[in-house]
């Protein structure tokens with residue numbers, strides 16, 4: 001059984017381990033060079049939030065103990081207001097519920113190295129897929145190389161060449177929704193002796209109505225800071241076109257963060273503005289070729305779930321191989337059928353969370369609701385907030401977390417609108433009502 005994986009990013013490298021463990025002959029073709037030898041492209045420290053769905057895959061493969069030491073636990077959101085005051089809101093009900101900041105490059109390299117420990121896994125770097133013949137399962141690469149496989153899985157990311165080739169057959173549709181916002185990565189460097197200049201174990205958020213700044217910690221004491229801002233308009237990436245304008249914008253809205261960014265001007269003008277879009281596509285299969293991960297369902301990053309969802313794709317796909325005993329037509333068709341509703345749900349949740357983080361984190365009603373939810377979670381172990389279901393409870397498929405979580409939020413927000421002190425609420429009554437909602 002020869003499996004070819006196109007794209008050795010996060011999903012492709014993890015999937016190669018799943019496939020190798022089954023004894024298949026696995027070849028992974030990656031467009032970029034091997035960052036373990038040549039350094040990560042871009043060179044900067046970019047990190048992601050790894051949570052329970054992703055960790056579940058690592059545990060299943062027995063590699064969590066190798067990977068998790070590369071991550072920094074983030075126990076809650078640290079909200080920064082305009083005056084520089086900070087308020088901490090825990091994510092989960094106890095110390096076991098937290099998310100993890102991990103370097104994208106470091107994680108990718110670790111997964112590739114683990115995969116390469118299997119003799120029948122080969123990574124081909126600087127080998128970019130150019131075309132694919134779905135009838136004969138033949139892949140054509142930039143360097144005259146071509147190969148055939150029994151099964152082809154394309155994990156070549158949001159801009160997937162393979163998806164575009166599928167669309168060209170007329171058998172696959174896609175929709176792409178761009179946000180009006182883009183993003184730019186900046187950095188808070190480490191303090192003296194590698195110390196962290198803001199709380200190490202928090203995801204920091206500066207929500208400012210129509211835009212947002214976040215910061216996630218890195219092992220070396222620095223923070224990767226991301227500005228999410230409109231592409232056009234009065235205060236936008238388009239208008240922040242001189243160092244003076246960019247600095248005065250930060251001075252006005254993020255003075256405490258600016259004070260910690262000595263290289264602000266250089267970073268702001270050197271680093272590109274990234275595009276934020278939701279990609280939905282279907283079907284994901286043409287003959288024996290499947291698209292998986294961002295290639296099939298890229299989401300905006302506001303739930304911190306794109307990679308986690310892609311890792312969960314691998315778990316589900318692997319389970320179906322057991323269930324349908326290598327009946328590939330069945331496995332591929334069942335996989336796309338059962339997975340699509342959940343990846344659509346996380347795509348919608350991520351957009352909803354963008355508006356929530358941007359517009360509501362400083363809103364008193366919303367903060368009361370978060371406190372009430374926290375109280376509920378701590379009082380009733382069976383109660384889970386929407387965030388908790390998505391982030392810490394893979395037993396709730398994304399589509400279930402979305403439906404149940406939105407109903408809960410609607411009720412709790414309506415309750416918090418009319419009261420100022422959550423202690424005055426009869427929590428048992430609220431819990432009973434919530435139970436009946438679902």
Ligand SMILES: Cc1cc2nc3c(=O)[nH]c(=O)nc-3n(C[C@H](O)[C@H](O)[C@H](O)COP(=O)(O)OP(=O)(O)OC[C@H]3O[C@@H](n4cnc5c(N)ncnc54)[C@H](O)[C@@H]3O)c2cc1C
Pocket residue numbers: 006007008009010011012029030031032047048049050127128129130155156157158160161183226274292293294295301303304305306307308309310
């Ligand atoms: C700003 C930002 C923040 C994010 N934060 C989070 C977060 O906190 N948590 C989270 O879970 N997710 C997050 N994500 C989403 C996450 O990055 C993606 O969901 C994840 O990288 C998807 O993995 P993938 O392997 O499918 O795609 P990718 O990681 O994009 O990997 C695709 C790979 O395919 C290779 N490739 C592309 N074309 C070809 C070709 N033609 N031939 C061969 N190889 C090719 C690429 O070089 C790359 O290595 C974030 C995304 C962004 C943009």
